[in-house]
Amino acid sequence: MAKAVAERADILPVLAEVFRAHGYEGATLALLSEASGLGKGSLYHFFPGGKQQMCAEVLAEIDGWFAANIFRPLLEGDDPEAAIAGMIAAVERYFKSGRRVCLVGVVALGAARDAFAEPVRAYFKRWAEALASALRRCGCPAATARRRAEDAMLVIQGALVIARALDDPKVFSRAMADLKGRLLVDVASTEPV
């Protein structure tokens, strides 16, 4: 299908899309080779560890993207309320309104779960902690912030499953809109002037 591969950095997103679309077990080397435009030999040159290494590096890149574009703004922004709104918007874009699946969630549900247990756990844990941090700075008590953050993780993943099961992206978009409202409801929101 696609060609156009110059550096290693260009390969990972292409492989990621194959893993997303077919799952770890379903992503065969033939598919990965075709999508990247690289022969199997070349793939093994880049990833001597084979399919497992490809998936591990893809997960690491995903984690890096979320760290830079989602976790950090939540942790560092001086306007936590805006950071949360930004998170929702970024998630909507990233998952293409529910048409794109979360590879981390797919791996978590699949048989390869044990092989990637650590990165999968870390991804959701870091995300939840970053969101909880932003919520606390919005005026949420620590316990409430933690619960709402965990709830958000769960709503996002569930929305992806149901949107795909019903083949209806609107489900995802609506869930994100609801989530945005629910995260900050009943919060002090001491607007700094």
Place this chain on the structure above:
Amino acid sequence: MAKAVAERADILPVLAEVFRAHGYEGATLALLSEASGLGKGSLYHFFPGGKQQMCAEVLAEIDGWFAANIFRPLLEGDDPEAAIAGMIAAVERYFKSGRRVCLVGVVALGAARDAFAEPVRAYFKRWAEALASALRRCGCPAATARRRAEDAMLVIQGALVIARALDDPKVFSRAMADLKGRLLVDVASTEPV
């Protein structure tokens, strides 16, 4: 592993557990054979359509179980509030507090999604409609009932993903307890005496 197979009805639950644990692609005939205690020849005697038929019949049986134990009480019970509480309890038990995965959700996320699109869609649609019906009879306006029912589908699936990703069943149990409270909040609840 297990042996003990007499009738066809005893085979499906065993196959179901293999599909749950390994996904459609990961559930090999060798695993299905080993788990059921039946040779490949015997499996093909019961399921001439092979792996696809096995999964289709497993999904049908799951649908049947939910129809009898979850959908019908929601639709028919004369105490809808109790039916909803019963649904939460049944779901907690069925998914073993998040230690067991939802095969319908797994299939929806996987590559085999297209092959089973119809039963997957129908399962969630029927469930949401049954729950919405119970909510309406609790005093929810139709639109609210529909939204809350869809929300419940999404929370259940998301809780299964996150509980498994974090390897923490408490996430699922807490989400179910929260869901129970949230479904019926701000509802007329005209207690019939």
Place this chain on the structure above:
DNA sequence: GTCTATAAAGCGATAGAC
């Protein structure tokens, strides 16, 4: 660094004895 060729194992599925 890329490719083709190929190895070794596993896959779904079938045939046929019992």
Place this chain on the structure above:
DNA sequence: GTCTATCGCTTTATAGAC
């Protein structure tokens, strides 16, 4: 109805030419 043996194909992975 159950099994073993096997087919034809695909899988992951390697070897080696260029």
